[in-house]
Amino acid sequence: MARDFEAPSRRPIRGPVRVFWISLLAILAAVSAGLAEIVDLVPRVLILYPYDERIPATTIAGESARNRLLEATAGKIELFSEFLDLSRFPENVHVDRMARYLAEKYVDHRPDLVIALGEEATSFIATNRKTIAPHAKIVFCGFSGATAASLNLPDDVVGAFSEFDITKTFEMAIRLQPNARQLVVLGGSAKFDQAWIADARQNLAGLTGNIETTYLTGLSIDEFIERAAGLSEDVILLVLTVFVDSTGRNFIPQDAFEKISVTAGAPTYGPYSTYIGHGAVGGNTVTFESVGTTVANLAVDALAEKPVSNVDVPQTYVADARQLQRWGLAEVDLPSGTVVSFKEKSLWEEYWAEITTIIAFVAAQSFVIAALLFERGRRAAVELTARGRLLEVIHLNQSATAGALSASIAHELNQPLGAIRNNAEAAEFMLNRDKPDLKLIKQILVDIRDDDKRAGDIIQRLRGLLKKRSEIDWQEFDINDVVKSALQILHSEAERRGVAVDCRPTARQLPVRADRVHIQQVILNIATNAMDAMLDSAPAQRRLLLLTDLTESSKAAVSISDTGTGIPGDQLGRVFDTFFTTKSNGTGLGLTIARAIVETYGGKIWADNLPQGGAVVSFVLPLVKV
Incomplete structure (x- = not known):
């Protein structure tokens, strides 16, 4: 049926009312x-x-x-x-x-x-x-x-x-409501409204089939609203136009449609795009754009x-997404090409640019993280290998230290062994007497036991230097105790070389976390280097001083100084370099290994010359947080 532009006057004017949606199917002539x-x-x-x-x-x-x-x-x-x-x-x-x-x-x-x-x-x-x-x-x-x-x-x-074409609006409705059993067509009392009703009767007669069709006309607006509200959801309600109701009251069809559809008990359709947004599920129309x-x-x-x-002018199917949701109608059942208004955009449609940026950023970040994890794994493997090599080097250095101190250790070990032998011979002599002095023999046995313990301690310290391990033995200990144990190993060697050793530990405990034997090795390396530096000094001037203290930055500090000739100024920064040595028979590894050990446990080591002569080597280790 043809319908002109509509006018809200007392004189019925043939034509459509207003429009909301722009049709994308407009004929674009080749101009x-x-x-x-x-x-x-x-x-x-x-x-x-x-x-x-x-x-x-x-x-x-x-x-x-x-x-x-x-x-x-x-x-x-x-x-x-x-x-x-x-x-x-x-x-x-x-x-x-x-x-x-x-x-x-x-x-x-x-x-x-x-x-x-x-x-x-x-x-x-x-x-x-x-x-x-x-x-x-x-x-x-x-x-x-x-x-x-x-x-x-x-x-x-x-x-x-x-x-x-009112038949296309009906076809749209039946696609959305395939189980509908009744069609209700509603129109007003104006001449224009009645022309629409007549047109609907003619065009829908052969389409409704088994669907019961009812035409509502000649009613007041309130009666239209009441009748529509009493319908069930399995009914198709098709509202044409209401310019005038049975009481003679004038309406703009869009406003009348909204009054009816807002309380209707059935999905409501109409032939104008201006009905979209005012309660219409949809319809087939010509847009005024x-x-x-x-x-x-x-x-x-x-x-x-x-x-x-x-x-x-091309015709267009239009629909309201909100009304589809209200009545539980599926959007996929709409005719192809239907323009759906008031449709909420998906998260992707609303923020596709931001989501794309985030995905790209996350992908790049994931790549970087994966690369870092790979590098971390590779680095850990390298560090594990390097730590194994370090342990081997430390063991070799410990063995070399034991070898260098072997004469002193043997001398120190001979003393308790000789005493044990002498005491055993004396005990044997006394037991051969007619009346052995049991009290004296008992004292001799005590001396033998003490000398045996002394020899055992010497052997235990030697075993510590010679023991090879495959991993670090992390321990918490007072660094003062390690300094004292190192001095016990060095005591005989210092006496042999005529070096006076002075140890001044701090009165407070300095707990650190490391491998005890490794820190002991650092002290032995520095101390033996210091004694070597005093070979040319007069015997009365050979003094080795070991100090421990707490630094201002709350770290445990150990310093070992000598009274030798000191370190040449141009060589002071190289003493920890690998294979650097000033001794004719030196390997240049002692201080290098000492630095590697200290840095492994988060510390720092350095060397300096003393104003009064001689050199001092110091290192610090972080304290254990209590």
Whole structure:
């Protein structure tokens, strides 16, 4: 059925109401060739509105046409607009007055083309063409081909036809509600409303099949609302237009539709896009944006002197996502190409750029983390290998130290062994007497036991130097105790070399966490190097001093100083370098190994010369947090 632009007046006007959605299926004519022909001209185009500026339907179509014309001509066009206000002033005297007014107004600016929006505006310009725009081309829109034929328009007046097919709206409804058993069609009491009802009866008669069809008309708005509210969800409610109800009350169809649909007990459909957002599930319609764009394309071709003919404005399926959700209807059941409004965007649709950026960032970050983990694993393996090599080097160094101290250790070991032998011989001699002195023999046995313990301690210390281990034995201990145990090992060697050893540990405990034997080895390495540095000093001047203290940064400090010749200034920074030595028979590894051990346990080692002569080597280790 054809329906013109609608007007909210007491006089029923044939036509649709207003529009919400822009149809993407508008016919875009190939106008580029035509534009080349009019590019040097500045044509005048008059757009005739049948009603006043408050009517959404014609306002939307007109604005759409203006935008298309400005785009097609790059703004090189003169556009004029006139509102005939025929809804409020339908009298012939007003029509004649408007014709005379416009003829006088445009006497010096005759339009080259007139766009008539709707049946009334088309009839007006066709009748008064000679006085208002005698040489202008005329294009129209907003009503059907059947209506155009009834107007007996001149052959050179062409237009964009709007056809509203109520059967497509029903087909959409039955796709969404395949189990529906009843169709209710609702329309008002105005002539326009009754024409819609008649059209629906004719076109739906052969489509409803087993579905029971009921037509509601001749009721008041309150009765319409009550009847609609009593329907069940398995009913299809199709609301056409209500310009006037049975009481004579006037409505804008969009407003009447909303009053009915808001409390309806069944999903509600309608033939106008303006119903979307006011309670309609959906429908098939012609949007007024498409109407304006299509008629503007005809105007562009006509101005370019291209042949033009009547065209149909494309129809569009529209739906409201909120109403689909309200009634539990599936969007996938909508006809292909349906424009769905009020659809909530998915998280991806709303934030695709941000999500893409985050994914890229996370992927890059994951790659970096994976690379770091790989590098960490590789590094750990290297560190494990290096630690194994370090343990081997430390063991070799300990063995070398034991070898270097072997003479002193043997001498020190001979003392308790010799004492044991002497005491044993004395005990044997006494036991051979007739009256052995048991008290004295008992004392001799005590001495033997003490000397045996002394020899055992010496052997135990030697075993500590010679024992090979595959991993670090982490322990918590007082570093003062380690210094004292190192001195016990060095005691005999110091005596042999004529070195006086002085140990001054701090009164407080200095607990550290490391391998006890390794720290002992550091002290032995530094001390033996210090004694070697004093070989050329007079025997009375050979002094070795060991100090322990707590630093200001709360670390355990050990310093070992000698009274030798000191370290040459140009070599002071190299004493810890591998294979660097000032001794003819040195390996250059002792202090290097000492540095490796100290740094393994988070410490630091350095060397310096003393003002009074000699050198001092110091190292610090972090304290155990208690």
